[in-house]
Amino acid sequence: xxxxxxxxxxxxxLAVPFTGVSASTDPEADRQALVKYFMDAHGSTKFEGxxxxxxxxxxxxxxxxxxxxxxxKGSEEFPAYLDHLEAGEKLWKKPFANGKTYAxxxxxxxxKTLRAKYPLFDDGRGEVVxxxxxxxxxxxxxxxKAYAFGGKDKDMTKILAYLANESRGQKIxxxxxxxxxxxxxxxxxxxxxxxxxxxxxxxSNCHVSSAGRRIRSELLSPIVGHTTHFPSYRSSANxxxxxxxxxxxxxxxxxxxxxxxxxxELKALEFYESFMSNGLEIDGPAMRP
Amino acid sequence: xxxxQWMHNIARIMMVTTVILSATxxxxxxxxxxxxxxxxxxxxxxxxxxxxxxxxxxADGVSPGEIAPPLMAMQARYPDKQKLFDKIWGKPGVExxxxxxxxxxxxxKALTDEEISKxxxxxxxx
Numbered sequence: 001x002x003x004x005x006x007x008x009x010x011x012x013x014l015a016v017p018f019t020g021v022s023a024s025t026d027p028e029a030d031r032q033a034l035v036k037y038f039m040d041a042h043g044s045t046k047f048e049g050x051x052x053x054x055x056x057x058x059x060x061x062x063x064x065x066x067x068x069x070x071x072x073k074g075s076e077e078f079p080a081y082l083d084h085l086e087a088g089e090k091l092w093k094k095p096f097a098n099g100k101t102y103a104x105x106x107x108x109x110x111x112k113t114l115r116a117k118y119p120l121f122d123d124g125r126g127e128v129v130x131x132x133x134x135x136x137x138x139x140x141x142x143x144x145k146a147y148a149f150g151g152k153d154k155d156m157t158k159i160l161a162y163l164a165n166e167s168r169g170q171k172i173x174x175x176x177x178x179x180x181x182x183x184x185x186x187x188x189x190x191x192x193x194x195x196x197x198x199x200x201x202x203x204s205n206c207h208v209s210s211a212g213r214r215i216r217s218e219l220l221s222p223i224v225g226h227t228t229h230f231p232s233y234r235s236s237a238n239x240x241x242x243x244x245x246x247x248x249x250x251x252x253x254x255x256x257x258x259x260x261x262x263x264x265e266l267k268a269l270e271f272y273e274s275f276m277s278n279g280l281e282i283d284g285p286a287m288r289p
Numbered sequence: 290x291x292x293x294q295w296m297h298n299i300a301r302i303m304m305v306t307t308v309i310l311s312a313t314x315x316x317x318x319x320x321x322x323x324x325x326x327x328x329x330x331x332x333x334x335x336x337x338x339x340x341x342x343x344x345x346x347x348a349d350g351v352s353p354g355e356i357a358p359p360l361m362a363m364q365a366r367y368p369d370k371q372k373l374f375d376k377i378w379g380k381p382g383v384e385x386x387x388x389x390x391x392x393x394x395x396x397x398k399a400l401t402d403e404e405i406s407k408x409x410x411x412x413x414x415x
Contacts, residue, residue, distance in 0.1 A: 198398070198399050199392055199397070200393055201392075205390045206390075209388060210356045210390065213355040213356050214352075214356075215343050215344060216340075216342060216343045216352060216353070216354050217352040217354075255399075
């Protein structure tokens, strides 16, 4: 009995929640605090023959479990998303009814760097633009119908997967250098840290404080690295899942509170999560359970 | 001949029905026999209800989460049942940690007061 009590006490002592949320106006300081939090907690973990580095966080929850990591590597050898990539490339290269292609849209000519430019804050319009939105804007500028957001249109997700794959090896590099961009960052930070739903959970509950632990049998990933590998191919869904779609899914899992995909809040969330993943390699699409 | 065949069938149908009926009665009786603690266990383990196993190790629950302290020696640790009830209900001032991920089940209407009381009875067996 005494032993059991001791275990419980130890467990509580280990479960240090992340309380580094400050209504700070210095995103880079926030990012470094978060990186420090994760490195303090997991920096001594062995991963692929070295001590865990923040760059490894692009592998998501795989970094916490060698078995999962080797399964991941196995599944990436003949990934289930190859057909989707091919389809995405075709869609990308297929001329619109007016004869032009995506590559003619402003900033779209080089697929090798395209993914890494987004999300960005457009000062002229005063809003976050993610790649999903930029693709749709290119379409409507060419008199094509916009795709539905949030993974509802599989063609959009395939294009996103193709572009992610083209930009592999590039680094996430979100910049914040205007008051508007800072506002968007702060909105994203708020969405991430606010508890909601009947289950009263915040993103940070699961993806900061509890990252590296299991919720039921699912190992929780850290926020750092969340945006590097989307769209991901979830074997459980047997399909590609876009980042915005994943956000909606996690919001639904806390029961009863959701923002629309690609609305102001979830674009801000993507902006915030991407900033927190700055410096990490883009490696999408990637297999996930 | 045809008629007796028909009667025979009726008899069979009735027999089968009786068996089914008594089976139903038996299950109902069994369910009635569930003690309050057993009912509490059902609620605690049910993914659409308490889903406590998502986060807590408890009793014989399979693949528990690792987010929260194991629920054990509950009676010793919560001699006051009301305190345990309040903890699960989510009464202010009972959080063990400032950023606790523990859900306020009563406050957020995820479980009724009656269901929480049953869960408390179950926890007292741990």
